[in-house]
């Protein structure tokens with residue numbers, strides 16, 4: 670009897686583990702995909718494929734605590750984050766961080782900006798955003814929707830997004846045109862794997 674119990678516990682542990690990627694995919698498809706999926710280009714919601722796990726976790730916690738306010742949908746992302754348990758946060762962020770953004774190339778949104786000029790600005794962003802340092806809560810920007818980058822940088826600039834003093838300082842001194850151009854630069858450049866950084 671005891672043996673059967675142990676075997677069945679073991680089996681259920683194994684099947685729970687095996688089911689995890691599917692579980693995470695289903696969870697994402699059901700709860701997040703309508704806005705964060707590859708097809709949702711119209712809404713200025715950020716691309717999450719291949720984003721760093723630590724960064725996703727921090728943002729979800731910041732939305733939960735109100736440290737970060739969703740200014741694109743006027744608070745809806747805060748409400749969504751509040752429904753998530755710690756386990757769900759871990760599940761969905763692990764799943765997303767293991768995907769390659771290159772499997773979900775963004776569609777051309779027609780965002781206007783000078784990519785070459787943006788590349789020059791990006792030199793000052795390099796030291797934090799171009800290095801892939803595991804464990805650091807700095808997001809990757811490559812392949813992000815330019816409309817979203819533009820909006821969130823302006824939110825930092827106007828102090829509407831206040832969840833990082835470190836990043837807040839960076840945009841205070843750059844002009845509106847530079848913000849536009851650097852958004853265009855990151856929007857058209859993809860990095861598929863950690864080795865590409």
Ligand code: HEC
Nearest residue numbers: 700701704713714715725728729739740741742746749761
């Ligand atoms: C109704 C649309 C919608 C749904 C559904 C939605 N989100 Fe969001 N999400 C947004 C928008 C819009 C933003 C940007 C908010 C802002 O910056 O003002 C966002 C921001 C985020 C961010 C921050 C990303 C970054 O680059 O800073 C994370 C992480 C996130 N969402 C995760 C999720 C997860 C996980 C789910 C599913 C449980 C989900 N979202 C469901 C629209 C949505």
Ligand code: HEC
Nearest residue numbers: 715793794797806807808818821822832833835836839851
């Ligand atoms: C000193 C380090 C540092 C530098 C330099 C820096 N950043 Fe950041 N940046 C951060 C950190 C840390 C975050 C994460 C903030 C948070 O926790 O929400 C961030 C977040 C961002 C985000 C939000 C991404 C998202 O998915 O919501 C954008 C966009 C961004 N940075 C653009 C830039 C640009 C453009 C430059 C150069 C002009 C730059 N950063 C320079 C540290 C830096």
